Amino acid sequence: MRQTWRWFGPKDLVSVDDMRQAGVEGVVSALHHIPTGALWTPEEIARRQREIGVMRDGAASGLNWEVVESLPVSEDIKKQKGDWRAHLETWKASMRNLRAAGIEVICYNFMPVLDWTRTDLAWRRPSGATCMRFDLTDFAAFDIHILERPGAAGELPAAVVEEAARRFAEMDGTRRSELARNVVFGLPGAAEQFTLDDVRRHLSDYAAMRPETLRRHLVDFLSEVAPLAEELGVRLCCHPDDPPFPLLGLPRVMSTEADYAAVMEAVDLKANGITLCTGSLGARAENDLPGMMERLGDRVHFLHLRNVTLERDGDALRNSFFEDGHLEGGTDMVAMIAAILAEERRREAEGRTDISIPMRPDHGQDILDDLGRKGQPGYPSIGRLKGLAELRGIMTALDHPLVRGA
Template sequence: MEQTWRWFGEQDPIPLDHVKQTGATGVVTALHHLPAGQVWQPEEIAKRKHVIEEAGLSWSVCESIPTEDSIKRGDANARRAIDTWKDSLANLGRAGVPVVCYNFMPILDWTRTDLMFRLPTTGYALRFDMIDFVAYDVFMLKRNRASQSYDPLLVEKAEQRIAGKSEEQKKLLETNIIAGLPGGASAQTRSSISSLIESFQGIDDETMRGNLFAFLKEIVPVAEEFNVRLAIHPDDPPFPLFGLPRVLSTASDIRRLLAAYESPANGITLCTGSYGSRPDNDLVAITREFAHRVNFAHLRNTTVEPDGSFYEAEHLEGDTDMVTVIELLLREEEEAGRQGRRPRIPMRPDHGHLLAGDIDRQTNPGYSYNGRLKGLAELRGVIRALTRGI
């Protein structure tokens, strides 16, 4: 597998020189400085590509072209947004960027309730606490009929939990939850969140799935024309939030996605952490069934608790058998290489614990240097050992 590293551009506190020191050869990035809704022009793409290549690295994956909510809703603005997306995809393909990761989650790209969950190791991890989330949804955001979305016992526990929080703790919880919203905590208010959620009223899973399949029929031919492999990211977490639809959370969802457009260009991002934070997802079975359509891999691990809460575990610990998942991907890669079906699968260590000197430094949540470096080293060791066996 090609070892890559996510980099957020020139504003990333981790420079490309430090990325190269990790042993990664590829960079996963996007034009984060450009506002959503505009075409990524060839000049901007070329600038980013030049900076990466000047550092002795390659732009291996674009993560991600923003997928506007109008596409997910299928509303009157969807046509313009789809055309913009297709133009950006074509320009990336012309520039030689081989993989584009994207997601189809409404409003939120990811959700956690705690960005500084202290571990027994004294490092810090990202955590999703189900009771805290229910407490926010029902008793702080006060979404209409929110309590009906959850088990009554969970709502009762959430009411007790929120009653024991100080105003400062409530504010931090809200800040953490909306960090995954467009613009993050600095751009959103409780009122704006409610408005965004309201904009999806009447859109259920099947309606949004239909909009996703219609989107595939538009973008996959462009990907094929310009030799780009698409890799859709799963829902994170893979269950409903705020009563919003979910369309890529289970193996059944993947089957329907791949059947909607049969093409090697229509593939998935195997995010072991996202799929793995749902107890009924068997990551080994998912990898075995869909390895031939894995165009990108996010390798991370999670530990799931009985009430549905989870936290980011060590890369080789947690609930997912990471060694077997990697072995299956390597075997697919080796077989595909013999047949000339595909190049190597790019992978990156997804998320990492906040460790040592990084604790007091500016970092993007989940994207500290030392934690990901540790994860990449562990994954590289597994890959090296398995490759000798294969």
């Protein structure tokens, strides 16, 4: 497993020096300042590579940009409206430029409107650490009483709707504003301060779209880009929905093993692959993460390893959850890493060149000095270092001759 770390660029409060000292082997990054649908030029790609390659004192970091997360897919492509064909050609041109710069792995997602959704960005745990959380009742309060989306109450369990009304009535103006900001934080362009009317406008564009239609648009997209990726030697990997169940009336198409299997079969090329995120997929109880790795591992090109704890206050599909420690929560991380190492050994026996799957310790709880740093939500320095150390310990133990030969 290739140990990587996500970096948001020069404005990230976690520095290249921090990554180097954490012992990571490669960097996951993206050109977040370039608008969705615009070209990633060779010059901009080279600038990010130079930024990753140097430490504060000018010394070489020894790190390289190894995975793109994410090369964004425009809403026009997802809806097949407006400038979607031009955006598709630009996406392919950006992929060519990335490959020319030596980058082989590109993560993307096909979630409409929302990149991810949380109701709390710094939820306090008993230890004093903070983490991100999705509270189903708080989200229902936002959807029904703040956003006032038509039909929202009919899509949620009756008990959740009733509790959401009570909780909303008890919220003061500060909490209501905070809740709205937290949900909107996961919207593309949220840094530009989306209004509730902006959110309503985005949602209206998908009001009549069924999941089958969005899946067809995903397959159409992959039918265009995956053959080129195969030709270039690029591995594409689709990130799952986060959380992996319907929200705000939006269609979801990458939430389960069956979803991934269908899309892999529809565009049956090695370049068409999976970002297996144990945190996103782990928020749906039916998902068997080690089993998914065993059955779909041939197409897993990128790994996000984190853990969530379900709070079981909704229904069989939807529940509250919080981002737990990497070795806590609902996913058996030892079984997960064992399945990953088994897949890598299988690839080695086949003579594949992509033996070592890039992995990053996804998210993490804010602990110690993280609590005062106020960095990117979900991406603390010390919390991720702790997670990486824990995961590295499992990897080292399971791959040790004493264990493999037992």
